[in-house]
Amino acid sequence: MSGPSASSAVRLAAETWESLFRSQVAVMRKLQSGPAFKTLPVKEYDVLFTLSRCPSGQLRLNEINDKVLLSQSSLSRLVDRLEKRGLVERTTAPDDGRGVLLSLTEAGRELQKTIGREHVRDIAHLVAPALTVEEQRELLRLTEKLRASVAGH
C-alpha cells in the first residue's frame, strides 16, 4: 500500500496546496490594495457580493460563514458594521427563531455594484494576461472540484 509512491503523492498534494495558497496571496494582495476597497474592506465587500449572488436575496449567517474565512463571532460583528452603515438588514428567520436572515438594502446593492464593477476589472487585468482562456477554464474546474470535495469532507 505505501512505499515511495505514497510519499511522493503526499509531497505532490502539499506542493499543490502551497502553490494554490501563494497564488491566492499574490492576487489578493494586489486586489485589496486597489482603490476599489478604500470605501469598504474586502471582507465586508465579500459579504455584500455573496448576498448579491444569492437567488432569494437572503442568506443565513451560518451560510455566509461557510464562504468566508472568519470566525462566527467576527462575522457577527462584521455584519454589525454593515448594518450600522445601512448596507444590510437582519431579519429573524421565519422557520427558525434562532437564525438570522441577512439581506441587502438598496444602498448595499448599489455599493456592491459600484465596487463590483471596478473589482471585476481589476481581476481581469491580473488573471487574463496570466492564463489562456483554456487554462482559466481548467483552473476554474479544478478549484471547484477541490472545493466541492473538501466541503463534503
Add this chain to the structure above:
Amino acid sequence: MSGPSASSAVRLAAETWESLFRSQVAVMRKLQSGPAFKTLPVKEYDVLFTLSRCPSGQLRLNEINDKVLLSQSSLSRLVDRLEKRGLVERTTAPDDGRGVLLSLTEAGRELQKTIGREHVRDIAHLVAPALTVEEQRELLRLTEKLRASVAGH
C-alpha cells in the same frame, strides 16, 4: 477590440478567481482547525515554514512579507512573538543596516518540523482524494503560472 467576447473574457477571469479564492477558504478552514495549529497559529507557522525552505536559512523581513498576506507592521509584531518564544532570531543585515535578517533557532526548526509533518498529512488527506495526480500537477502548474505573472508587476 471589445465586444461580446471581451465581456465574457472578463466574466471568465472573475469566475476563475472566485473559484480559486473559495477553494482556498474551504481548504484553509479545515487545515487551521486541525490539532496541528493548537500550539502555533497558521500565520506564524507559515513564517517558520518559509524560513525552513530557504537555502541560506535567512530571509529579509520584506521578502517574507511578499509571501504572506499581512501588513508590514503586523509581520513585524508577528516576528516579535516568534522571537519572544525563542523560535526565530533577528540579525541586522550585513549589507544594509536598515534591514533585518530572520533565521530559525534550533527550537524553531524543531517545531516547524513537528507541525509540518502533521500539516502535510492533513493537506494530503484533503487534496489527494479530491483530484487525480494529473489534475494536481495541472493545478500546481496553473497556480504557479498565475502567481509568477501577478508577481511580475
Add this chain to the structure above:
DNA sequence: CACTGATACATGCAAATGCATCTAGTTTGA
C-alpha cells in the same frame, strides 16, 4: 410535557491587525 443536549447567534475581553507615523540607514543628484 419536562429534561437533556445541540444549534444559531451575540457579547466580554484579550490578542492580532492595519494605518499613520517615527527612526535610522541608504541612495541620488546638484
Add this chain to the structure above:
DNA sequence: TCAAACTAGATGCATTTGCATGTATCAGTG
C-alpha cells in the same frame, strides 16, 4: 560632499479578530 528623497523596519493607537461564554431556540427522549 551634502542635503533631499527614499527604503526597511519599529511603534502608538484605533479597529478587527478570535476564544470563551452567554442567551435563546430547537430537536430528541423518557
